Amino acid sequence: AQSVTQLGSHVSVSEGALVLLRCNYSSSVPPYLFWYVQYPNQGLQLLLKYTSAATLVKGINGFEAEFKKSETSFHLTKPSAHMSDAAEYFCAVSRAGGTSYGKLTFGQGTILTVHP
């Protein structure tokens, strides 16, 4: 079984401040981990993914995430928030390898608000 918990349904930061969105996962096998972003009235877009290569993953728009197996975490960060980063962010986990079809399980989502 696999699950994802995103800590904080809403996060608010000032423009230029650090963005930190928290994600913890549970998986009985090595996971693939993803962050998706959803802008208003749009579908989800992939920000970045971890697939057992480097533990620090860089994505689009200046975001990055670090896979920490000991903490079962995959937190998303960005050094300096822009107004355009305001969106809802979803962490997701998928089983790596095996015969599974690779079902993706999503977290509950975190809405990021950026203040001027």
Added chain:
Amino acid sequence: EAQVTQNPRYLITVTGKKLTVTCSQNMNHEYMSWYRQDPGLGLRQIYYSMNVEVTDKGDVPEGYKVSRKEKRNFPLILESPSPNQTSLYFCASRRADRQLFFGEGSRLTVL
């Protein structure tokens, strides 16, 4: 342009009136799936299809049907919609590296 196209984008209907939400992808992906998005619950999988021969239930299949007669299309069918199916629906197709490509969503209201 690689994309997943859903229609309609917005729909208001009444309880019991059958409806179909279409989904089409032009990336030749084998795997397609449907999700519903509800506040505080994230995305939950309704149905998925590994290929044109294999379709199976996701986490919340009750009240829904799907069809996969050809690779590019994966319609979602609500035979007798109920108010608890009011939601935002997303179709997605999946690349070999498990990256999902989402449609823009279909907002359904059942009165």
